Amino acid sequence: MPATKKRKVKPTAKANMIFWPCGICRKNCKIASICCDNCDTWYHLRCEELELADFEMFLTDKNVNYSCKGCFSHDQSDEYTYTSALLRLTEAGEKGFNYLRFCSKKEKGMLPTITEAEYSEEKLAVHLDHATSKLLLESCLFVDPQICVPKWASAVY
Known part of the structure; x- marks a missing residue:
């Protein structure tokens, strides 16, 4: 009976692979992933509900930072106002x-967290600026995002 040969175990590609767990599903982020510029956590596009067009914007424009849903909601203090x-x-x-369109999606996600109770009818009458800002914000988010584009920049788009 021949002596058994010891096999040399080669490290597999999986053993050498760096593991970047998704901040939501905890699975490895191999493809279609983005890193939050605030918390340095990786996320799958589908887990962050990020569209491919938005993802490509972050790839092409290095001046635009990405904030995950968690960081974005933590950035918003209790003092979230329409203004x-x-x-x-x-x-x-x-x-x-494109960045405006992306940000408007994030702002839409924050709207349900706003409590209207702190703004009674009397306070809205006193704070006309708040009421006007609310209407403008709703128009920007739900009607036409270009409303929020500065007038000097509107010729560019």
């Missing part, structure tokens, strides 16, 4: 229409 949302959308409009 601050409009300001963020105006700044996004200055970076380009």
Whole structure:
């Protein structure tokens, strides 16, 4: 009976692969993934519900940072106002229409978290700016995102 040969075990590609777990599903992010610029966590596009067109925008424009859903919601303090949302959308409009479209999706996701209770009818009458900002924000998010594009930049789009 011949002596058994010891096999040399070669390291597999899997053993050498760096593991980047998705921040949501915890599976390895191999393809179709994006890293949050705030928390440095990787996410699958499908887990973040990020469209391919939005993903490509982040690949091509290095001036645009990506914030995952978790970081985006943590960035929003209890002082979320319609005016601050409009300001963020105006700044996004200055970076380009694709980024504005992406940011408007994120703002839509924040709308359900806004409590209307703190703004009674009397307070809305006193804070006309808040009421006007709310209407403008709703128009920007649900009617036409280009409303938030600065007038000087509208010729570019």
